Amino acid sequence: MPARRSRAVARFSLIDTARSSQAPFFDKEMMRRPATPFAREVEHWLAAHIADRYSLDAAAAAFRLSSRTFLRRVKEATGRTPLALLQGIRLDQARRLLETTDLGIAEIAARIGYQDVPSFHRLFQRTIALTPAAYRRRFRGGIG
Template identity: 40%
Template sequence: MDIFEADIDKSHRVGVLVCAQASLASLGLLMDVFRMANQMPGSHRFELVRVSNDGAAVRHPDGVLSVDGGVALLAGADLVVVPSMWTQGATAIEHNPRLVEALRDLPEHVLVVAMCSGAYMLAATGRLAGKRATTHWLLAEGLQARYPEIQIDAADNLVQEGGLICSGGSLAGVDACLYAVQMLTDRATARGLAAMLVTDLNRGPQSRFMPSLGMRRHADKEMRRLQDLLESRCHEAWGLGDMAARVHVSVRTLQRRFLAATGMTPVQYLQAARIERSKDLLELERLPVPEVAARVGYQDRVAFGRLFKKMVGMTPAAYRQKHR
């Protein structure tokens, strides 16, 4: 039997890490999810155990947070949840070494959910090395730079690697908790809980909320000029050599500088520019989808549709219907 297969008639212990860097909204959301789950019909119940670095109440900037004790209470946990730390992920690691050690030493069968920048604390354990993970798209570049051995995929709202589950922005933590409920119980229970929370069980990729054309608040004028070119002439066939020639650098230098400036590769940027232009065409014109694809540089409608759905979270036809 799979180690994550749901048991029947079981109370599940859920360890909740509490620290001064935690987002109160994130803490409240995750606790509400499991408290609401206890109102669901059926035999599965969730016991919430709040744990701090030293076992004492936490002096949070927004008030004192009570806890149930220290990391010893994680013994016997079925699930441990790390709330969002918003922009204080690195600080949380520094000030909560026992929590990091406890995460590192959890048995393999224990599920771990890292909400948003809670991924920093999970990354600090070394357990994500060589694995995929996600976090809020705005923080992904910093997390990737700090832990280059982890494959950060900011486009995904939810990433599971074995028993490790990471989510995107703070509200995506609800998705992660619902997913953990599904793994500990069953899909029907998770679906019913999602309905009670007035949300979807799967809300699609985080890429729907990312600024699709990357960051422009950088000082590299040549890369900004190339961004303008790729946006205005996205329908043209661009190779890396063509892009590099435009800014008078080598391909290798182009790739390094463009990624550093925008958080995207040049090819990713070109794809994003094409998808943004196609969204405009779908909203404003009555062109068939194959013609929309051709107008933004794609002759293969299937490839265009696949990329559009990956980046936008719906098909071109569905996008047109929603936005017209």
């Protein structure tokens, strides 16, 4: 936990006039709105199945709900769809792996459920505003 906190403080405190976005420094865990018990259970289930191919029906079945009810309840509890929630969890994990391991980008993508590395790369860059390699260079070791 202290390493996670120090990374968050480092991201929050850095000033980089060359950047065009604050996204690389944003720590979703610090800004996340309070979760309901249902939202925490869904996040935990999605994180436990991070590398699995996403299936709304499978996720809903795990909670003994119809797909439609599951989608509605997740959106009410988190403000996001289950797929968007999973993508956020996957990207958070990718960021941690980029910061703390020497795994290649393809290995990280596979570990978090992306078989198509270019798709992972585009999603990461669109969301974080840096390529995975640039993110690693900037945040390796948690000190920016």
